[in-house]
Amino acid sequence: MEQQASPRPAPSLVGRAAAPIAVALPVYNGLPYIEVALRSLLSQTGVDFELHIADNCSTDGTEELCSELARHDERVVYHRRPRNVGVTANHNRLVEEVDSPYFIWAAADDAYRPDRLAKLYEALRHRPDAVLSFSSATQIDSAGEEIGGWDDVCDTGHPDPVARLRDLMAKQHENYHCYGLFRREVLRRTQLLPPVKNNDRILIAELALYGPFVEVRERLLLHRLHERRLTQCTSQREWYRTQRTDDRKLVLPNVEEAGWYLRAVRRSPLPLVDRARAMLALSPWFRANAVPMARNVAKAALEGAKLAVGGRRRP
Incomplete structure (x- = not known):
């Protein structure tokens, strides 16, 4: 991977146990898209973060790429599981393996606009009652070309928790809320991701009962739709x-x-x-x-x- 993705470690991390934000990237055989994902994550501006990569025993060169990156950038922590624990457990374990008060899952085939993390962080910090901040998204194909977009159609910011849940249950929608920034202390109080296919929807529905979500209506996430996605296969x-x-x-x-x-x-x-x-x-x-x-x-x-x-x- 080219080193311009992370020109130097974030100075504010030196001497600190944890950055305010933990970016958690679970991955299994992330090539060919993970390099783009890593470059976009490490190019985030205006915010202090650590990137924790949990490699679920990849066999395609992901290990070499990520371990080399961790050697050159202090913000990157590379974990390789001793065995493949499954995608659900790999996601959930990361929640307990970090210490930051704010937590976000990143997908190995997605990408971020450079200011996405900072805007999600500011939005959540200014709403102490909220449990999650999220942004709109641009949908891209396997080549990175724009093919659509996503904006929230649910009233996830409603003051009534039951109204939030009702909207999430009743309306047809893609669940891109799960790519948002969580208050980790609240996330840990949930069941996390259960072992069923639509587990992200269950988690977001549960989280809506703990507090409102904050929406940043800018398309700051580049969400890749391709044939190799696990949910498709x-x-x-x-x-x-x-x-x-x-x-x-x-x-x-x-x-x-x-x-x-x-x-x-x-x-x-x-x-x-x-x-x-x-x-x-x-x-x-x-x-x-x-x-x-x-x-x-x-x-x-x-x-x-x-x-x-x-x-x-x-x-």
């Missing part, structure tokens, strides 16, 4: 099979997703009456997923019967 059932930590053989992805939403509401800091309202706010999701959940149960019953028959046949 992996089915819902396969995602759950590969991310779960237990040894259960039956998979009910939609039913499990429902359970995570319900737990998010039950664990929230809301008064009991507002928790009841929040349960009702989940209704649009449950209506949309009623048929898939019924199919989950039917398929699980069939698989369970086969397992039972197979067990009886064993000597």
Whole structure:
């Protein structure tokens, strides 16, 4: 990687345990896009940060690129997992592995405008009641060409937590809120990312119960849409099979997703009456997923019967 991405370490980091912002970049085989992502992250201006790279046992040259960068830039901390822990655990572990009060996940195939981090930081610092700041986004293709844009259609800044949740549940939207800047102390109080495919939506819905979000309506994120994205390549059932930590053989992805939403509401800091309202706010999701959940149960019953028959046949 060319060294102009990080001409020198940030002077204010010298002698400090942690910068105010931890940029967390989980990655597995990040080539060919990670170099662009790293260059844009290390070119951020007007803000003090550390970049923590969590390499989930890459085999494509990502390790060499990132470890070399860490040797030349004090802002960069490179972690290589001793084994592949899965994408969900790799994201979640980073939350506990840093010490900064502000936290942001960065994708290895995205890029930032140079002032994105500073603007998110200022927006969140000036709103002590808010738990997250996020920006609009430009969508780019595999070659980096602009192909669309994203602006928030949900009222995530509403003072009523149930209204925030209701909007996130009822409206059709892409969930780019998860690329925003979090107050880490609040993020740690959530379930983080559960082991289901739509885990980012569950996390953002839960976080909306803790406080409002601050929107910076500028397209400061360059979000890359390409065929190799994990969400495009992996089915819902396969995602759950590969991310779960237990040894259960039956998979009910939609039913499990429902359970995570319900737990998010039950664990929230809301008064009991507002928790009841929040349960009702989940209704649009449950209506949309009623048929898939019924199919989950039917398929699980069939698989369970086969397992039972197979067990009886064993000597």
